[in-house]
Amino acid sequence: MKKLALFLLMAVFTLTPLTLAACGNGPVADAPEPAAPPPQEAAGAASSDPAPAEPEPDDDTAPPEDDEPEGVPDFALRVSDFLIEMDQDFEYVRAALGEPLAEFSRPSCAFDGEDIVFDYPNIEISTYPVGDAHHVHTIVFKNDLVRTTEGGIRLHSSLQAVLDAYGDDYEHDSGMYTFTRGLTTLEFFVEDDMVTEIAYGFIIE
Numbered sequence: 001m002k003k004l005a006l007f008l009l010m011a012v013f014t015l016t017p018l019t020l021a022a023c024g025n026g027p028v029a030d031a032p033e034p035a036a037p038p039p040q041e042a043a044g045a046a047s048s049d050p051a052p053a054e055p056e057p058d059d060d061t062a063p064p065e066d067d068e069p070e071g072v073p074d075f076a077l078r079v080s081d082f083l084i085e086m087d088q089d090f091e092y093v094r095a096a097l098g099e100p101l102a103e104f105s106r107p108s109c110a111f112d113g114e115d116i117v118f119d120y121p122n123i124e125i126s127t128y129p130v131g132d133a134h135h136v137h138t139i140v141f142k143n144d145l146v147r148t149t150e151g152g153i154r155l156h157s158s159l160q161a162v163l164d165a166y167g168d169d170y171e172h173d174s175g176m177y178t179f180t181r182g183l184t185t186l187e188f189f190v191e192d193d194m195v196t197e198i199a200y201g202f203i204i205e
Contacts, residue, residue, distance in 0.1 A: 075184040077139050077200050078149040079123070086184045086202035090118065090127045090134045100125075122146040128204065139200040148186065148198065159193045 076085045082096035094100075100118040108115040108128065115126040116134050122145045127134035144155040151165025162177060166186070171178045177188045183205070189197035 074182045075179075075186045075200055076149060077123070077146075079146070083149070084125070084136060084139060084200075086136055086200065088136045089130075090116075090125070090136055093125065093136065094118075135202075137202040137204060141198040150186075153188070153195060153198065155195055155198060157195045159188075159190045159195070162188050162190070162195060 074086060076083050078084070079097060082093070084093055097120060100120050102119040103116065104119075105114045105116050108126075113129070115128060115138075118125045118127070122142055124140045124142060125136055126138040126140075128137045141155055147154045148165075151162070153162055153165055159177075166179050169179065171180075175190050177190060179186045180203075183203040185201040185203065187197070187199045187201065188195050
Protein backbone atom coordinates (compact mmCIF):
# COMPACT_ATOMS: atom_id res chain seq x y z
CA MET A 1 0.00 0.00 0.00
CA LYS A 2 2.83 2.40 0.79
CA LYS A 3 4.33 1.78 -2.62
CA LEU A 4 0.97 2.43 -4.33
CA ALA A 5 0.52 5.75 -2.47
CA LEU A 6 4.04 6.84 -3.31
CA PHE A 7 3.45 6.01 -6.96
CA LEU A 8 0.25 8.08 -7.07
CA LEU A 9 1.97 11.07 -5.43
CA MET A 10 4.79 11.00 -7.99
CA ALA A 11 2.25 10.83 -10.81
CA VAL A 12 0.59 14.02 -9.63
CA PHE A 13 3.87 15.99 -9.59
CA THR A 14 4.81 14.82 -13.05
CA LEU A 15 1.66 16.25 -14.73
CA THR A 16 2.58 19.04 -17.23
CA PRO A 17 1.32 22.64 -16.89
CA LEU A 18 -0.67 22.19 -20.11
CA THR A 19 -2.52 19.25 -18.54
CA LEU A 20 -3.37 21.31 -15.45
CA ALA A 21 -4.67 24.12 -17.61
CA ALA A 22 -6.87 21.76 -19.58
CA CYS A 23 -8.43 20.54 -16.36
CA GLY A 24 -9.82 23.97 -15.60
CA ASN A 25 -7.41 24.83 -12.76
CA GLY A 26 -6.86 28.33 -14.25
CA PRO A 27 -4.42 29.76 -16.78
CA VAL A 28 -0.74 29.21 -16.54
CA ALA A 29 1.15 32.12 -14.95
CA ASP A 30 3.10 32.82 -18.16
CA ALA A 31 0.09 32.55 -20.46
CA PRO A 32 -1.00 35.91 -22.11
CA GLU A 33 -4.29 37.58 -21.22
CA PRO A 34 -6.99 37.29 -23.90
CA ALA A 35 -6.72 40.24 -26.29
CA ALA A 36 -9.46 42.87 -26.12
CA PRO A 37 -11.53 43.22 -29.28
CA PRO A 38 -10.08 45.78 -31.68
CA PRO A 39 -11.73 49.20 -31.74
CA GLN A 40 -13.50 48.59 -35.03
CA GLU A 41 -15.14 45.49 -33.58
CA ALA A 42 -16.44 47.51 -30.65
CA ALA A 43 -17.75 50.12 -33.02
CA GLY A 44 -19.26 47.42 -35.20
CA ALA A 45 -21.19 46.05 -32.27
CA ALA A 46 -23.03 49.37 -31.99
CA SER A 47 -23.35 49.91 -35.74
CA SER A 48 -26.91 48.59 -35.76
CA ASP A 49 -28.04 51.61 -33.69
CA PRO A 50 -29.14 54.69 -35.64
CA ALA A 51 -26.40 57.28 -36.12
CA PRO A 52 -26.72 60.24 -33.75
CA ALA A 53 -27.97 63.46 -35.30
CA GLU A 54 -25.30 65.97 -36.16
CA PRO A 55 -25.23 68.93 -33.75
CA GLU A 56 -26.55 72.23 -34.97
CA PRO A 57 -23.72 74.66 -35.81
CA ASP A 58 -23.10 77.53 -33.44
CA ASP A 59 -24.41 80.92 -34.48
CA ASP A 60 -20.82 82.17 -34.79
CA THR A 61 -19.91 79.46 -37.31
CA ALA A 62 -23.17 79.26 -39.23
CA PRO A 63 -23.09 81.02 -42.61
CA PRO A 64 -24.86 84.39 -42.50
CA GLU A 65 -28.24 84.64 -44.11
CA ASP A 66 -28.45 86.53 -47.34
CA ASP A 67 -29.98 89.79 -46.26
CA GLU A 68 -31.40 92.14 -48.76
CA PRO A 69 -28.93 94.94 -49.38
CA GLU A 70 -29.84 98.17 -47.69
CA GLY A 71 -31.38 100.66 -50.06
CA VAL A 72 -30.68 104.34 -50.42
CA PRO A 73 -32.02 106.29 -47.41
CA ASP A 74 -35.31 108.11 -47.81
CA PHE A 75 -35.24 111.81 -48.49
CA ALA A 76 -35.03 113.94 -45.34
CA LEU A 77 -33.99 117.52 -44.59
CA ARG A 78 -31.31 118.36 -42.04
CA VAL A 79 -31.79 121.68 -40.27
CA SER A 80 -28.87 122.51 -38.00
CA ASP A 81 -28.27 119.23 -36.14
CA PHE A 82 -31.80 117.88 -36.54
CA LEU A 83 -33.04 115.65 -39.35
CA ILE A 84 -36.64 116.28 -40.33
CA GLU A 85 -37.98 113.02 -41.71
CA MET A 86 -41.06 112.50 -43.79
CA ASP A 87 -44.08 111.18 -41.84
CA GLN A 88 -42.41 112.22 -38.58
CA ASP A 89 -44.54 113.40 -35.66
CA PHE A 90 -44.33 117.19 -35.81
CA GLU A 91 -43.91 117.45 -32.04
CA TYR A 92 -40.34 116.12 -32.44
CA VAL A 93 -39.69 118.87 -34.97
CA ARG A 94 -41.17 121.51 -32.68
CA ALA A 95 -39.00 120.30 -29.79
CA ALA A 96 -35.87 120.58 -31.97
CA LEU A 97 -36.57 123.78 -33.92
CA GLY A 98 -38.68 125.67 -31.43
CA GLU A 99 -42.00 127.38 -31.95
CA PRO A 100 -42.84 128.34 -35.54
CA LEU A 101 -43.33 131.92 -36.64
CA ALA A 102 -46.92 131.12 -37.54
CA GLU A 103 -49.38 128.23 -37.69
CA PHE A 104 -52.39 127.98 -39.97
CA SER A 105 -54.51 125.51 -41.92
CA ARG A 106 -55.41 125.26 -45.59
CA PRO A 107 -57.03 122.71 -47.93
CA SER A 108 -54.67 119.81 -48.50
CA CYS A 109 -53.29 118.83 -51.88
CA ALA A 110 -52.31 115.38 -50.57
CA PHE A 111 -55.56 114.10 -49.05
CA ASP A 112 -59.14 115.05 -48.31
CA GLY A 113 -59.13 117.57 -45.53
CA GLU A 114 -56.83 120.34 -44.36
CA ASP A 115 -53.10 120.65 -43.81
CA ILE A 116 -51.79 122.22 -40.65
CA VAL A 117 -48.90 124.42 -41.80
CA PHE A 118 -46.01 125.53 -39.58
CA ASP A 119 -44.01 128.48 -40.83
CA TYR A 120 -40.29 128.75 -39.96
CA PRO A 121 -37.76 131.39 -41.13
CA ASN A 122 -36.42 129.36 -44.08
CA ILE A 123 -38.89 126.53 -44.56
CA GLU A 124 -42.60 125.82 -44.42
CA ILE A 125 -43.72 122.46 -43.00
CA SER A 126 -47.13 121.01 -43.86
CA THR A 127 -48.56 118.18 -41.75
CA TYR A 128 -51.50 115.78 -41.93
CA PRO A 129 -53.47 114.26 -39.04
CA VAL A 130 -52.58 110.82 -37.68
CA GLY A 131 -54.89 110.18 -34.74
CA ASP A 132 -54.34 113.03 -32.33
CA ALA A 133 -50.92 113.86 -33.82
CA HIS A 134 -49.77 115.70 -36.93
CA HIS A 135 -47.11 114.15 -39.18
CA VAL A 136 -44.83 115.87 -41.69
CA HIS A 137 -45.78 115.38 -45.33
CA THR A 138 -44.28 118.41 -47.13
CA ILE A 139 -41.33 120.75 -46.57
CA VAL A 140 -41.07 123.74 -48.90
CA PHE A 141 -37.97 125.94 -49.20
CA LYS A 142 -38.68 129.65 -48.74
CA ASN A 143 -35.27 131.06 -49.71
CA ASP A 144 -31.75 130.08 -50.74
CA LEU A 145 -30.43 129.95 -47.17
CA VAL A 146 -31.26 126.24 -46.90
CA ARG A 147 -29.89 123.41 -49.03
CA THR A 148 -30.99 119.86 -49.73
CA THR A 149 -29.33 117.38 -47.40
CA GLU A 150 -28.30 114.87 -50.04
CA GLY A 151 -26.96 117.10 -52.81
CA GLY A 152 -26.55 120.61 -51.43
CA ILE A 153 -29.03 122.08 -53.91
CA ARG A 154 -30.74 125.37 -53.07
CA LEU A 155 -33.03 127.82 -54.83
CA HIS A 156 -31.33 129.37 -57.87
CA SER A 157 -29.09 126.31 -58.38
CA SER A 158 -28.81 125.14 -61.98
CA LEU A 159 -30.62 122.17 -63.44
CA GLN A 160 -27.24 120.63 -64.23
CA ALA A 161 -26.30 120.84 -60.54
CA VAL A 162 -29.48 118.93 -59.71
CA LEU A 163 -28.73 116.23 -62.27
CA ASP A 164 -25.13 115.96 -61.12
CA ALA A 165 -26.28 115.49 -57.52
CA TYR A 166 -29.28 113.19 -58.04
CA GLY A 167 -28.77 111.50 -61.40
CA ASP A 168 -31.27 110.86 -64.14
CA ASP A 169 -33.75 108.64 -62.28
CA TYR A 170 -36.56 111.20 -62.17
CA GLU A 171 -39.97 111.99 -63.56
CA HIS A 172 -40.37 115.21 -65.51
CA ASP A 173 -43.64 117.04 -66.01
CA SER A 174 -44.00 120.69 -67.06
CA GLY A 175 -40.73 121.82 -65.52
CA MET A 176 -41.06 119.70 -62.36
CA TYR A 177 -38.31 117.12 -61.77
CA THR A 178 -39.40 114.54 -59.19
CA PHE A 179 -37.01 112.09 -57.55
CA THR A 180 -38.49 109.26 -55.46
CA ARG A 181 -37.05 107.09 -52.70
CA GLY A 182 -39.45 104.72 -50.98
CA LEU A 183 -42.45 106.81 -49.95
CA THR A 184 -40.54 110.08 -50.09
CA THR A 185 -40.05 112.55 -52.91
CA LEU A 186 -37.80 115.48 -53.68
CA GLU A 187 -39.14 117.93 -56.28
CA PHE A 188 -37.37 120.69 -58.16
CA PHE A 189 -39.29 123.15 -60.29
CA VAL A 190 -37.00 124.51 -62.97
CA GLU A 191 -37.42 127.61 -65.13
CA ASP A 192 -34.80 128.69 -67.66
CA ASP A 193 -32.47 125.97 -66.31
CA MET A 194 -32.64 127.42 -62.80
CA VAL A 195 -34.31 125.92 -59.72
CA THR A 196 -37.14 128.16 -58.52
CA GLU A 197 -38.93 125.78 -56.11
CA ILE A 198 -37.80 122.88 -53.92
CA ALA A 199 -40.03 120.62 -51.85
CA TYR A 200 -39.63 117.40 -49.89
CA GLY A 201 -42.74 115.23 -49.78
CA PHE A 202 -44.27 112.09 -48.31
CA ILE A 203 -46.50 109.83 -50.40
CA ILE A 204 -49.64 109.23 -48.36
CA GLU A 205 -51.10 105.86 -49.37
